[in-house]
Amino acid sequence: MLNVENLHVAYGGIRALKGVSLRVDEGEIVTIIGANGAGKSTLLNAISGFLKPTSGYVAFRGKPLSRRPDLIVRDGICHVPEGRLVFANLSVESNLAMGAYLRNDKKAIAADLERVYSLFPRLAERAKQSAGTLSGGEQQMLAMGRALMTDGQLVLMDEPSLGLAPLLVRTVFEIIGEIHKLGKTILLVEQNAFKALAVADRAYVLEQGRIVKEGKASEIAADPAVRDSYLGAESKAGG
Amino acid sequence: MDAYIEGILMLSGINLIAVLGLSLLTGFAGLFSFGHAGFMAIGAYSAAICTKLLGLPFFAGIAAAAAVAAGVSWLIGRATLKLKGDYFCIATLGFGEAIRLILDNFQGLGGARGWPGIPPHTTLLNILILDVIGVVLLANLVRSRHGRNMIAVREEELAAKVAGIDTFRYKMLALVISAAYAGVAGALLGHYMTFIQPKMFSMVKSTELTIIVIFGGLGSISGSVLGAVVLTFLPELLRAVDKWRLVVYGLAVIGIMIGRPRGLMGGFELTPKSIRAHFARRREERAIKAGQAAEDEAFSGGEDGKGGL
Amino acid sequence: GGEKQADVIKVGWFGALTGDQAVWGNNEFNTVKMLFEEINAAGGVTVGGKAYTLEAVGYDNKGDAQEAVNVVRRLTSQDKVVAILGPNASGNAIPIAPILESAKVPDIATVATNPKVTVLDGKVKPYNFRVCFIDPYQGAVAAGYAFDVLGARKAAVLYDVSDDYSQGLREFFIQNFEKKGGTIVADESFKSGDVDFRPQLSKIKAQNPDIIFMPYFFKEVALSANQARELGITQVLMGGDGWPSDQLISMGGAAVEGCYFVNHLDYEDPDVADYKARYLKKYGIETELNGYLVHDAVVLLVDALKRAGEPSGEAIAKALESADVKGITGRIKISPQTHNPEGKDAAIIKIVGGKYIFQQKYAAE
Amino acid sequence: MAQFLQQMVNGLSIGSVYALMAVGYSLVYSIMNFSNFAHGGVIMFGAYFGFFAMTLLKLPFVASFALAFVGTSVLAVVIERVAYKPLRERSAPFLYFIISAMGASIFLENIIIATIGPTFRTYPDVFGRSSISLGSVSIGRLDLIMFVISAVCLTGLVLFIDKTKMGRAIQASAYNMKAAALMGVNTDRVVMIVFALGGLLAGIAGVFFGMKYTVYPQIGNITTKSFVAAVFGGLGSLPGAVLGSVLLGIIETLVAGYLSSQFRDLIAFVILIGVLVFRPTGIMGKTTEDKA
Amino acid sequence: MSDILRVRGLTKRFGGLAAVNEVDFDVREGGISGLIGPNGAGKTTIFNLITGVYKVSSGTVSFGGQDITDLEPHRVAGLGVTRTFQNIRLFKNLSVFENVLTACHASASYGLADSLLRLPRFRREEKAIKDKADGLLEILGLADRKDAIANGLPYGLQRRLEITRALALDPRLLLLDEPAAGMNPDETEQLMRLIGEIRDRFKLSVLVIEHHMDLVMGLCEHIVVLNFGQKLADGAPDAIRGDKRVVEAYLGGGDQ
């Protein structure tokens, strides 16, 4: 479904991605794990058109992707960005409506809205509050909810569990599972590598702008080097 | 020296002093003023009162100009510095116009008809001396804790506050100092022109100063110097194109904003040390590039760039 | 034969070609260029027995005093002109005096009416001259005519507080009107660039004056006259030499019917009509008042050149001090004490049927 | 009393001129977050477009009017493309936009002076100069028409922003272009539409302005007042811009009529600052505490 | 050990919503305390109230026995309370070193004249604070990124830089708002160690908001739990872990 070939991205003189290639197949959950600053967000931003790669190639369903973010969204790629980026000046409700910006089917939109509210009751409570004054975690819920309102087929998620309370972290992973069940394909970037590997089908390990490892999620999770540097105490305790 | 070139140099030098002050306010403390010509007016009239009416020496006039402009700016600051961004802009704009209106109505100092016969004390030499003093003091200020605190206010006010910086006080400090600079520039201008008129200190003048600051590069003192000289000379160079002069000037301003995103010297200071550092960095960059190429090669020589470890 | 460079006399001009006074500046410069062409076509000017052609070197100063200084420095030190014509604004004419003095180049201002243009602290400035009458005189003429001829006893004044010309006329009008025994019932102002005068006019209306004095330029005159009529003000309006322009009639229309202003010249004078027609023919637009005055500045300069004996600034300045010529705005006899044209009559013009009708020559006591 | 009523009418009339300009200005501000100083220049062009359409092309008023605002819409979009888009693309700080806008404004004013000259031009009389009298109060015919047309335009605009999908996209982009693009909004188009709308309002303002006050290259300067009014009312808020304009008009009029016309702007300014000290974000501006 | 921070009846209302409602708690001198609770419980708001960023609706905050309720933020900081932000707020366009150096300003006392004229006092103190900034960067492991622009740092390092900047003020109480957000478990572990070291080295007290339970449970000696703006529980980690209400509202069963 998505093919990334030899992608290079630089910020001025700093090279953040140095020839990344990866592939996401229809219906998969693929996760990318890597340390702080490995280039995970850079990769997602380059896919969704916010960064211009210095070289390399991204194809979606066999066709090279346009370089304009809104057209990429139209093609069916939906990005839940790092740092949430909710519309602070709009109400929660309007934020969700913006999620459905490209859709016209009123009934389906209403149904999706219902679902978002039932997944995140807190958002329903705060429907009229302007998004900028929500707590950090509430904003994260909103960003997820907004992504659910689009009908993108490929969802790029950048650290969706960031700043969420433990209970909600679990919810988020349940939601990822649900979205997946709806037939969507997911490319997930997570610090919580343990959980990410648990839901994913396949995984890539990104280190300093390069893919250093790829494979089945379960295999990666079992890899001692990975366990050592990404899974921390959790896995050690569990292992 | 040709009287014409000398005149333009003198004006550049005078503009430079006002620009330095504004550069502190806008470039370093991040406040945008549309009323700086008003402080120049205050300086020009205060200095003229000292030299022409009271018969004091020129340096006393300059000192008075700085002091009165600073004092007035302090009052203005008390009322308006709590305002944010564009709201503060409007307040300064209104202030600049208000000063002009008061001077227009004040017949004792000539009103709108202006005040002629101010002694011609301004010379290229005293301008140059004040320019040097102005640059040195400003450079010393911005590279001290006080200057850094102003920059912090510009960068992220809330973070500055919780880092223990009294943001109001530092905004005020920047405003007062920049007003004092403007006052000195006004004093010099008045004694250069030998005539002052409220019209000379219109919003257009304030705008010109701001354009110079940004043209030169925000937060760069050497940029301000360069900007003041270039933009004082530019309209004169364009005299050849007659009434198309300002058309070209307008386009040039847009061109610089688009073409040089950070102004002539944005964020870069022209000091011997920085020049050396610049070349060192260039060398280093080249070395890094070479290193990167080698690294890439080594990597792709591996196993198609992935799966190795 | 005009083949040699040395046979050219360079004359400077400066004024506003851009900015809000550009209308007047362009009109002046156009007139200077036209007259120089005509003079050169007729064989040029003979100075000290040698024929010279005239070349106009003109610069824009946006109407800005600081640029005026730059430009005069450039004209004197780089272009080496022997004399300068213009500017129109007093605020631009005053600061150039020291430069003229050090370069020894005379300047003939056109409509700079502030007394301080030529005389400061009781001393005449050696290189500043002008062809127009000055504010105190014009103010006195307006007040005298309003009080004596029109019989007004209560006058209201509306003026532009940020404009030097307007403030000057206002001051001397009020001074003379009150001296004659009239009362000023309202003294209101606006600021350059304002376009709405209704608040001030409503206030004036409530005072019910006999006459309203409006010492500012025709654009604002037309706007304020229209607004006055809209508010039901029917009184006679009066103004100064900022009024005359074809634009006033087209913009002001019926609102300025029956109003009076003080002018430098009588439009029915054949010389005036001739220049007006030549200008219209050459440029396709009507001349403004400044054209007439710069015309006379050229006349004055050519006369001085002829008498100077050599084309140098000093000699020209000397000759100007004793000039006595007939221009289209009347006789111009320069006073050595003030460098002003002495005893220049003012013309009172009334607007009747959309035309400027000459009433009488009027001199203030 | 009669004078007071008349002064209120005068104030409303000036206020509605300010409003027409302030709204276009505030609209662009709300999305771009910078003061578009070129707005005055676009208004000036609108006045010229309308004038030449009526005099040179001899078009009827309505057609000239339409031509003027279509012309200014295009002009505003072109300015955006040339002077702001490159800055937008590298997310330059707002100061650069302001300076670029100043450059554009200098350019616009002077291109007129350099090409067609600085002369004042008077619109042909369309509505008649006579005024309507209500008792001792008189109201200009043009003022009344202008008031109605402004009200219609402004209501239309507010409805457009609040009720349509595009309106919501505009508001969303106003906050964060990147996030809006993530929702599939073509932000380039949004910006274009905003500038076109701003230009359209400028065209309307320009034609009325020209009819009321004649046409000349500096008429754009009066937008400084509408800039003040927009800030006073609360930047980025359209109803705020209208309210701020009307209040500014009335304050100015009352000061000139009852206190001192010499110090009108000074006193009006002090009142404005007074209001801002108590409401630092203007009358209708949102007072949000900085969310840490 | 005495209490360095004392919060009594603290309340903050936004319109009709009581984001913080009658909360009482103490922070022990020299200890590391935790503030936890579901999203939107009011944790960040409490930080904002303590540091003077928000004005309280009612209630008091006292620090070291002194009432600091509604003091201006810079005064609170001057007394020795500093914080980091949940949404990182660095001086984005400045280098790492400049970020820290700026915050060192309180360690110098030279005046305006000293700096304008570069008097000896300026040189002396300036050198001292530069050394101090260097030292801090060294301790926090940022020395090799000294000249990097803050904005381009990876997330984790930005958080670390924020902590360094806060330490530059020689605080007696450090408030950390989700310092481990965006870090992987390994990095979180490092951070945890770092916070402990900082406490010992700089002899300060710490109040930390976190959702990473390993960190909170492993580090804090005392934990305050908020829910819907009210205090739900207060006590030692083990007690909190076992508290049924906390498990229900926040932790969820079984996990972690």
Ligand SMILES: Nc1ncnc2c1ncn2[C@@H]1O[C@H](COP(=O)(O)OP(=O)(O)OP(=O)(O)O)[C@@H](O)[C@H]1O
């Ligand atoms: N705007 C920027 N300017 C300069 N460098 C940047 C910028 N953004 C990111 N970088 C650099 O690019 C590299 C990759 O950053 P990126 O944000 O993609 O990392 P990440 O894997 O998402 O890390 P994190 O887990 O912290 O989110 C880092 O070294 C970072 O310093």
Ligand SMILES: Nc1ncnc2c1ncn2[C@@H]1O[C@H](COP(=O)(O)OP(=O)(O)OP(=O)(O)O)[C@@H](O)[C@H]1O
């Ligand atoms: N300025 C404000 N205006 C209105 N409501 C606000 C404001 N600031 C915070 N709130 C509300 O107060 C509540 C508490 O917010 P706070 O940021 O303190 O939560 P938190 O406990 O830090 O949550 P998180 O763990 O998600 O960061 C939230 O519901 C939020 O929407």
Ligand SMILES: [Mg+2]
């Ligand atoms: Mg990231």
Ligand SMILES: [Mg+2]
């Ligand atoms: Mg929080």
